[in-house]
Amino acid sequence: MATASYSLPPHGIPTLIPEIISKPFDTIQHKTVRVVGRVVNYDAANNLAFLAEPTQSSSIHLVVDTQLTDSSDYVTGSQVMLIGELEELDLSVHKLRGFTDSGNVILKARISKCVDRLDYGLYCKTLAVWRDFSEVHFSQ
Numbered sequence: 001m002a003t004a005s006y007s008l009p010p011h012g013i014p015t016l017i018p019e020i021i022s023k024p025f026d027t028i029q030h031k032t033v034r035v036v037g038r039v040v041n042y043d044a045a046n047n048l049a050f051l052a053e054p055t056q057s058s059s060i061h062l063v064v065d066t067q068l069t070d071s072s073d074y075v076t077g078s079q080v081m082l083i084g085e086l087e088e089l090d091l092s093v094h095k096l097r098g099f100t101d102s103g104n105v106i107l108k109a110r111i112s113k114c115v116d117r118l119d120y121g122l123y124c125k126t127l128a129v130w131r132d133f134s135e136v137h138f139s140q
Contacts, residue, residue, distance in 0.1 A: 009110070012083035014127050017053045017062045025088060025104050034083045035107065036115065036123060037062060042074040049074045051082075054120040062107055063089055069112035079116050084109035 012034035020028060020035065037051030040061055049064040064082060066074060073080050089106040 014130070016124070016127075017051060018060060020062060020086065020105060020107075021060050028086050028105065029088065031086050032083065033086060033107070034081065035062065036079060036081045036118065036120065039074050039076050039078050039080060042066075042071075042076060044071055044074075049080075051080070054079050063105070065106055065108045066112070068108070068110045073112040073114045075114075078114055079118060079120070081113045081115045081118070082107060082109040083111040 010032035012032045015033040015035055017035060017037050020033065035051070036054060038054045039049055040052045041050040043049070047065060047067040049066050050061040051064055052061055064084075065087075069082070084107045086105050087108055089104050
């Protein structure tokens with residue numbers, strides 16, 4: 001009996017927007033992440049969304065390439081969860097009007113889900129517990 005070998009895409013490591021923006025690009029390039037953010041702006045013509053940390057009114061934004069996802073998830077003010085890969089932001093290709101504190105990274109989203117009812121404070125606490133558990137049980 002022959003067995004098929006299937007390769008699923010990575011699930012994405014839960015990450016917060018400030019963590020992505022503050023890290024040197026070479027440490028996060030091509031990483032698959034899962035991120036929750038509040039939609040600040042959506043540019044449908046260029047397939048770009050700008051996300052901020054849901055609980056903060058920060059000028060730090062994560063730029064998201066939305067080409068592979070459902071545009072109905074990107075309503076301004078809504079909260080979305082995305083899974084995708086981090087790539088270098090090419091400013092010659094992407095015109096970022098008014099969004100200069102975005103770092104040099106873009107999230108190429110492949111999965112999006114509107115999570116307006118998600119308790120973000122509880123999500124962050126759960127993420128901290130998960131990280132502690134992973135550090136104890138899975139670190140080398």
